[in-house]
Amino acid sequence: MAKKPRPPASERAKQSMGTMMSDVQGSQAWSSIFRPGSIFRKGYSDSPRNRSYVIMNSVLYHLHPVKVKRHAVKVSYTLCLGGLSFFLFILLTVTGIFLMFFYRPTATQAWDDIYNLQASVTFGLLVRNMHRWAAHLMVISVFLHMARVFYHGAYKPPREFNWVIGVILLTLTLLLSFTGYLLPWDQLALWAVTVGTNMMGFTPVFGEEVRFALLGSREISTDTLLRWYVLHVLMLPFVIVIFMAIHFWRVRKDGGISGPL
Amino acid sequence: MAEIPEHLLKRAQEARQRAQAQKGGGSSAPEAPGQGGGGSDASEASGSEPSGVSGQGGSSGPKIPEHLLDRSRSAREQAGAGGAAPAEAAVATAPMPAAPAQPVHTGPGGGTQRLLTVVKSGSIQDVKATPTDKVHVWPHLLVVEFVAALLVTAFTLIFSIFVNAPLLELANVNETPNPSKAPWYFLGLQELLTMFHPMVAGVTIPGIGLFLLILAPYMDRNPSKKPEDRKFAISLMTLHLMFWAILVLIGSFFRGPGFNFVFPWVDGLFFEL
Numbered sequence: 001m002a003k004k005p006r007p008p009a010s011e012r013a014k015q016s017m018g019t020m021m022s023d024v025q026g027s028q029a030w031s032s033i034f035r036p037g038s039i040f041r042k043g044y045s046d047s048p049r050n051r052s053y054v055i056m057n058s059v060l061y062h063l064h065p066v067k068v069k070r071h072a073v074k075v076s077y078t079l080c081l082g083g084l085s086f087f088l089f090i091l092l093t094v095t096g097i098f099l100m101f102f103y104r105p106t107a108t109q110a111w112d113d114i115y116n117l118q119a120s121v122t123f124g125l126l127v128r129n130m131h132r133w134a135a136h137l138m139v140i141s142v143f144l145h146m147a148r149v150f151y152h153g154a155y156k157p158p159r160e161f162n163w164v165i166g167v168i169l170l171t172l173t174l175l176l177s178f179t180g181y182l183l184p185w186d187q188l189a190l191w192a193v194t195v196g197t198n199m200m201g202f203t204p205v206f207g208e209e210v211r212f213a214l215l216g217s218r219e220i221s222t223d224t225l226l227r228w229y230v231l232h233v234l235m236l237p238f239v240i241v242i243f244m245a246i247h248f249w250r251v252r253k254d255g256g257i258s259g260p261l
Numbered sequence: 262m263a264e265i266p267e268h269l270l271k272r273a274q275e276a277r278q279r280a281q282a283q284k285g286g287g288s289s290a291p292e293a294p295g296q297g298g299g300g301s302d303a304s305e306a307s308g309s310e311p312s313g314v315s316g317q318g319g320s321s322g323p324k325i326p327e328h329l330l331d332r333s334r335s336a337r338e339q340a341g342a343g344g345a346a347p348a349e350a351a352v353a354t355a356p357m358p359a360a361p362a363q364p365v366h367t368g369p370g371g372g373t374q375r376l377l378t379v380v381k382s383g384s385i386q387d388v389k390a391t392p393t394d395k396v397h398v399w400p401h402l403l404v405v406e407f408v409a410a411l412l413v414t415a416f417t418l419i420f421s422i423f424v425n426a427p428l429l430e431l432a433n434v435n436e437t438p439n440p441s442k443a444p445w446y447f448l449g450l451q452e453l454l455t456m457f458h459p460m461v462a463g464v465t466i467p468g469i470g471l472f473l474l475i476l477a478p479y480m481d482r483n484p485s486k487k488p489e490d491r492k493f494a495i496s497l498m499t500l501h502l503m504f505w506a507i508l509v510l511i512g513s514f515f516r517g518p519g520f521n522f523v524f525p526w527v528d529g530l531f532f533e534l
Binding site for chain 2: 048051052054055061064065066067068069070071072073075080083084087088091107111114115118125126128129130131132133134136137139147150151152153154155156157159160163164167171174177178181184185186187188189190191192194195196198199200202203204219220258259
């Protein structure tokens, strides 16, 4: 009499894993975490309804509409520049938070902190490099985004005001980059900022006052370092996030991404 | 009880007076209450029969499109020629003593039809002439965005592994490096500084540039987005971008000690990112 052969261990493991997984996915806790349309939900299938849910039920993705014009997906049309500027901002925030753990904005400590970060912190040099290069890349991508929008005439009604917001965002991006430039407190930082702020000192009527407000003293000093640090890590990001929110919101309100030529 | 605005009261009173005057005149037809004070029949508007014409009827005449007038005229002729019976029925329902055979438009139930208003097409419904071709954001757009983000992250990561960010010696206020350069995106301004007074180079020119950039959509009144219609705008912008790009390039690579002009392939680079 032939006994039914026992399935191999790997089969049995797969089977029990499968029932366990479906038990977990069927539980109330699981379905309370993943909203309808989540690919982690039990019985997810690719349907127009679920495709819509993926966008609607995700806090991250719901910046998007559920559907977009087909030409908007064409990479050759948008070149992804606006989205990449935003992504670089996120990358800069993440790497920047890492750097903040190792940095003190005083004239006596700043340079040493950067040096130690590079020399003795795991991945310190790499993250600092990424922060620096991503910052330059963001200036470039914001600038190219503006050029792309102009050449496609995408600033024309009803998108005039969003163009204005965009120019403000470009200015804020430059200011963010410039305030970050001083923080390593090396010769490059000090003298680049000296050249830049000297120029601002020639603002008519209020020149001296503008320069003093920016530097926190007559010359670049430890006060300037603290001031630009707060601007760089807190105030300007705060302001730019508000303007970005308006910018993205207006993209949707003004009828989505602009039409083809 | 809510107060009735004064102008409405006035208008109602005028309408009442007009109705009374018409009744008192006697020569014209007494208007049925359903027709209201200012009701204008299509037949009145056509002006063929002066009997029932009031002031409003004449004034609203030009508002009725030509083809509708034509239609009503031909319908009236038909009614006058062949349809005597429906015409009588219509007269019975709506008292029109002045012209028994004349103002009749027979509806499906034999009742009188009146033109209340003409709605032009497109004034209420939004006619979508071209249906737009749309796709779902997931997966079509999200996949593209994800790949783009991944590529940029990979590029930044790999570039950062091989190229270190500069960290020169500790800042020293008493030792000015030669040359001292601003960050690269301000080198265009620093380049202008060699030609103009600092106030012009550092404040006026960039200020005007920024101002014009903000005003661009309000100055460019050309509604077309086609490049062939926008030759002037595109040339102007290209000129503007080239102006800054060339200044930045010169400031970055062609300026050496003392901010004097150098060739990078002869004297080397004086440029830090």
